[in-house]
Amino acid sequence: MYQFPYERLNVWKESMLLIKEVYQAIIKFPKSEDYALKSQLKRAVVSVTSNIAEGSARLSPKQQAYFFQMAYGSLIEVNCQLQIAVSLGYLEEESYKSLREHIRQISSQLSALRNRQFK
Known part of the structure; x- marks a missing residue:
């Protein structure tokens, strides 16, 4: 089966795994967070x-770097929201540490990908 270019990127594959991990982690959030922190x-x-x-679909390196930077920003947003969940008692510290390590790995890959666009 044909693969789009982004489907071959390790950072995209790792980000797909992070989606599953986050969705699994927020299952136990209170119902009151369904349209608040959980949704965000x-x-x-x-x-x-x-x-x-x-x-990855953009033609110019500058445009590509812009979207990779936007992905990085969203990733940092996820980390911040997970920290909030820990502080509210919705997420255990150990679960957060595991997610944070995965976020750190993805952030490094995104930074490398973004920086590669300017070489």
Whole structure:
């Protein structure tokens, strides 16, 4: 089966795994967060992969770097929201540490990809 260019990027694959991890982590959030923190986390984590895909479809390196930067911003947003979840008692510290390490790995890959566009 044909693969789009973004589907061959390791950072996109890792971001897809992060979506599953975040969705699994927020299952136990209180019902009152369905349209608040839970919803915001879902949108932010999906935005990471979406921006990677969109950036890979752009022709100019400057445009590609812009979308990779947007993906990085969404990734940092996810991390911040997970920290909020920990502080509210919705997420255990150990779960957060595991997610944070995955976020760190993805952020490094995104930075390398973004910086590569300017060489």
